[in-house]
Amino acid sequence: MSERMQGYAPTTTHAEWGAGDPRLLISRDDQDRTVVHLTRDTVTIGSDGGCTVCLEGAAPLHATVVHDDRDEYVLTMHGPGLMNAYCPVDQHGARTETLRTGARFTVGEWMLVFSRAEFADHGRPYGGRQGGEGGHQSRQPERPDYPATGAIPTRLG
Known part of the structure; x- marks a missing residue:
């Protein structure tokens, strides 16, 4: 059996690279809401006009x-803010986390939530639900109304 396992790299999805419309839902004070589709390999977030x-x-x-070579989206926080998981500070003062659907982080007054279709989210076993959970879970509240323009905003606020 160990011979078969050598070189084996299990995956949890068979989706195309970058599939599942990865995006950030950005909101502030329940008034300002937008969607940023992650179509670039590197997305910078901050107050500088070049971001x-x-x-x-923001800083x-x-x-x-x-977007790394494992088809994962990895967040690095350079400034202060809350993150979904505890992440120790590295030697440069940054914290890093692999994003999964529903992961939240804050930038100043802004709340950002990562979202990706379930079939392509590597954090879900076997690329999605495996039967019946909806039968014994209470319904979630409706999602807020985010404009889905598809355009990456140049400045919010």
């Missing part, structure tokens, strides 16, 4: 989301 996503009140380069 992919400019957010008022000039507050966070980076990188």
Whole structure:
């Protein structure tokens, strides 16, 4: 059996690379809402005009989301903010987390939530649900109304 396991690299999805419309749902004060589709391999978030996503009140380069060679989206927080998981600070003062659907992080007053279709989210076993959970789980509240323009905003706020 160990001979068969050598070189075996299990995966949890058979989706195309970058599939599942990976995106960030960005909101502030339940009034400002937008969707940023992650179509680039590196997305920078901050208040600097050169950032992919400019957010008022953020550090000039507050966070980076990188689409890596494992088809994962990895968040690196360069500035202060809450993250979905506890992540120790590295030697450069940054914290890193692999994003899964529903992962939240804050940048100043902004809440950002990562979302990707379930079939392509590597964090879900076997690329999605395996039967019946909906039968014994209570329904979730409706999602807020995010504009789905498809365009990456140049400045929010």
